[in-house]
Amino acid sequence: MRFGKTLRNSIYPPWSGNYIDYHRLKALLREHDVTGDGSDSETTPWTEQDEEAFVEELINVQLDKVNAFQMETLQQLRERTSACETRLRPLTTTADDETPAIVNGEEKKTVASGVLEELDSITREVTELEKYSRINFTGFLKAAKKHDRKRGTRYRVKPLLQVRLSQLPFNSEDYSPLVRRLSVMYSFAREILSQGVVEIKDPAESRFGQGAYSSFKFWVHADNVLEVKTYILRQLPVLIYNPGTSKDLTTVPDDPTITSLYFDNPQFDLYTQKVARAPEAGSLRLRWTGNLQDKPAIFLEKKVVTDDDRSREVKVQLKQKHVKEFLDGEYRFDKKVHRMENMGNGESEHAESFKKDVEELQSFIKEHNLQPMLRANYTRMAFQIPGDDRIRISLDTNLALIREDSLEELRPCREANEWHRGDIDDANMEYPFSRIRTGEIARFPHALLEIKLRGSTAHNAEWIKDLMVSHLVKEAPRFSKFVHGVAQLFEDYVNSFPFWLGELESDIRRDPETAFHEEQERLAKRAEEEMAVGSFLGGKSPAARPLVGSPVHKFTDVESSSRGRQSPQVAHAQPSQRPSAPEVAPRPERDEPIQEVEEGEQAEQPVTLKRLAALFPSFPLSRANRADEAALPPGVREPGTWIKDSGPVRVETKVWLANQRTFIKWLHISILLSSLSLGLYNAAGKDNDVARALSIVYTCFAIFAAAWGWYMHEKRARLIRQRSGRDLDNTFGPIVVCIGLAVALVLNFAFKYNSTVERIRERDSLANPPTLNSTGFANQAHPWQLVNQGGQAL
Structure with a gap:
């Protein structure tokens, strides 16, 4: 453009x-x-x-x-x-x-x-x-x-x-x-x-500090970073790391700069396990906020991914002067453990747990021969409601990945007897780290958005779903700063690479309308697949449980079906009546049946319809019954005018061209059938009634194909102009043409076979003339044969 x-x-x-x-x-x-x-x-x-x-x-x-x-x-x-x-x-x-x-x-x-x-x-x-x-x-x-x-x-x-x-x-x-x-x-x-408003939530759902999180990772283009920030802050406040100045509305501290120091051995075993998603794959890092000269708290963290795709974390806090001693196995927190054991009040149990964590970390370092390999430096803006951690969002910008190894003896990036690079920390280097040598740094071109959700209320938040499927973000499942940094800076040392490297150079920006249509197609396809699966489970759809396999949405099958077909339409509801989270309301019981059916038919018909809808999703019967599957929540009524119908008619060119292309295909079929019928009619002789009759049948099918194509072209064009929500597909015409041609071909084969059999019989009878039997009559002879042989026989 x-x-x-x-x-x-x-x-x-x-x-x-x-x-x-x-x-x-x-x-x-x-x-x-x-x-x-x-x-x-x-x-x-x-x-x-x-x-x-x-x-x-x-x-x-x-x-x-x-x-x-x-x-x-x-x-x-x-x-x-x-x-x-x-x-x-x-x-x-x-x-x-x-x-x-x-x-x-x-x-x-x-x-x-x-x-x-x-x-x-x-x-x-x-x-x-x-x-x-x-x-x-x-x-x-x-x-x-x-x-x-x-x-x-x-x-x-x-x-x-x-x-x-x-x-x-x-x-x-x-x-x-x-x-x-x-x-x-x-x-x-x-x-x-919110003062005086009582929040209705699941009593079993904890509000803070309990339960497992679902994590979703995305890339954000630099052009969309500010828009993503403003979108999130309308729902969640920015988490301020220094609350001492939070009372003053005019002075807010800057976003913190976080440094993570990742460990691995010269063979990059931890990296290989993480890329291969090996069971019990672990990683180790040192993390601190700000500059080391300010003596921040340093955390040593070990993270292990278990078989059920959950993570287990072991963490200890270190002072800067003890980091090197701890990594060498010389510092074991003896004073702190002794103090905890002498305090009593249950601290002895904490002391034992703390000792196990220290031993696990040091044995992990010694067993795998770990050393600092990679530094990740980034600026983080976090969003969270204070006291409520069900929704946690972090946005990392200015991500720089820097080599921290000492693999090359003649030109090491880090001194072998140090645990970090002094040229960076002593000089307080900041992004973009212009003094770092080429080949030792990789600047990530996008921002990283991570959304952590816990509980059904968080997973069903509409604004979260809208953000995750919008054009502002690109989904990046299982993205890891450690894996990405090693893949880019140590490519000569490793033999496996993450799948997202191929997409790094492409433009991740998308047109909002294109992103919306892609999401609609994905949801519609997913709903059809889940309906088919549900039909084979004896009418028990997997919609009874949340869909945890999808990295974007977690809602039921009925919800996905309704969202896939009606997401541009907004149901009108009073603010006080709108539910806090989208849930599927139970279908109301009918007091009287719509029509009377026999007892045996009443048990079979729903299952038959479900199986037909599952096996033939495009058949009109299945589409007609699909619109009534989702009931509106309490307080929400069907709108009189959809939002999609309120503005001027805007139709993409590809929609018109698709309709015209389908019409041209029907004309192509009509021309082929008419050419076949004309050739068959001209090739048939005066006595070949079968071929002449079939040519007339093919001509009828050719006329039907042309008429059907024109009818469907006009009907679809009218529905597009009216912005109708009806389906544009119709299987009647193709079924008629296919079945009719198949029947014609079968009849043609049958007539031709019978004609060939008759000719064979006549030829055999002429080659083998009949003989007289004991009574003086010919065996199975024709009348003219009897006349010719009668005189001689008599």
Whole structure:
């Protein structure tokens, strides 16, 4: 797609007059000239005045316009954010009497509700402003590249543009501080609105710290990072690592930088086991937050994946001065264990457990001859409701994978007697680590999103499902920083590689409409497969239990069927009646049957229909019964007008072309049948009545094929224009043609066989004339034979 069209599709309508005027720049550049040096008589030579006009428009007019609008809009967003903080401040406790300035609960909720609406508007415009900066920055580079390619023999404008861009912050603005301020206010406003609301949940579901997690990993393109952040913070607050400053809405700490130091041996056994998904595969890492010079807490963590695809973790906390001694097996926490044993109050049991963890870690290091091999450095933004860990989301950006080994004796990356690279930690190097030698670092091009869910409420959250299937993310199951880093930096040392390496260079961005249609097709196919499986289980569909095999969705079969066919349609419900999580309501009992059936038929008919629907998913009978499978939840009614029908009719070109292509196929069949019938009729003689009759039959089928194709083409075109939810397929026509041709061919074979048998009999009778029997009559002779032989016999 040309950039001009991309720019037009990316324009945010309220800001349409403030984008780069790419068309004017192309006009000043005279893009359609054959040459620019006057060698072509039909073109005007490119002069100094033309160059000055183009540079003036690009550097001074368009760039200043875009930068001024970006700065002005950002300032307005900051002022609106400050205004929201001012409106929320009376709801907080004052410094003197620790009493809120506004005590009335209804008034507080009214203020919080109004602030939430304003925060939604600010968040949306922050996302659009980031897109605005990115598309305009690309436009300036495209225009400069086009100029240098066409007029670059004497004039080059790209170096001048790059110097000018470096002086303007419109494309390098960091929106993270503003996003964190919005997140704090989102969390505070939601807390105000939730006061007095009793949450209904499963009594067996723990709220904090218990139960296993389901983890889902995704890649996020750099262009979509801010949009993903703003989408999540509307539902979850940003988890602040330093809560000491959380009371001040204007000062929020930066996202922490996390370093993970992964261990392996020179043969990379741990890596090989992890790639091969071997049972009881383990990994070991050191992890800390921030710079080592600040003496942070360092954790040594061993993680083992069990046979049932769950993980078990062993972790101890170390001080920086004890790390080397612990890795060498010389430090065993003797003082800490002795102190725990002397404390009593159940601490002796904890001491034994702690001693086992220490012994397990040290024996694991010694047994596998482990040493630091790889460093992963990244910036993490975490989202979680305080005190509720059912939904935990982390977004890692600026991921750099750095070699930490000492495999090469002549040129080691790390000193053999050290446990980390001093050149990085002593100098407090930060991303992008420009001083690291080429070949020792790999910068991951995307952000990493990990969603951890625990409990049915978290798995059924609609906004989580929408995010996981949206165009903003690309699913990356089983992605590992350790595996990816070893595969890229130690490719000469290993012989197996992860499956996602082939997708690393491809563009993971997707069009929203394309992503939506792909998800609809996936859900529809999955629903049909599960219905077929359910029919063979004697009517017991696997929908009775959540689908845990899918890496994206976890909902029942009936839900997946309804979502697969009606996801663009939103059922209208009052906010107070909308359920907190989508659940399938039980189908109401009917007091009276719709029609009377016999006793034996009543038991057989449902099973027969289910098996027909499973064996022939495209048959109209199965599709007609599928619409009534999902009942709406309590309080939700069928909408009068679907959202998909509210706007103008927009049909993709491939839909029209598919309908026309099907019609052309039917015409092809009609022409083949008519040609066959015409040839058969001409080849048949006057006495070959069978061939002439079959030619007429084939002609009828040819006419039917043409008429059926035209009828279905018009019917489907009408349904597409009406945006009908009915199925576009129909198996009647193909079945008629196939069965009719099969019957005609069988009859043709039968008639031909009978005719051949008759001819054989006549030939045999002429070759073997009949003889007279004892009575003087011929054996099975024809009448003319009796006449010819009568005189001689008498």
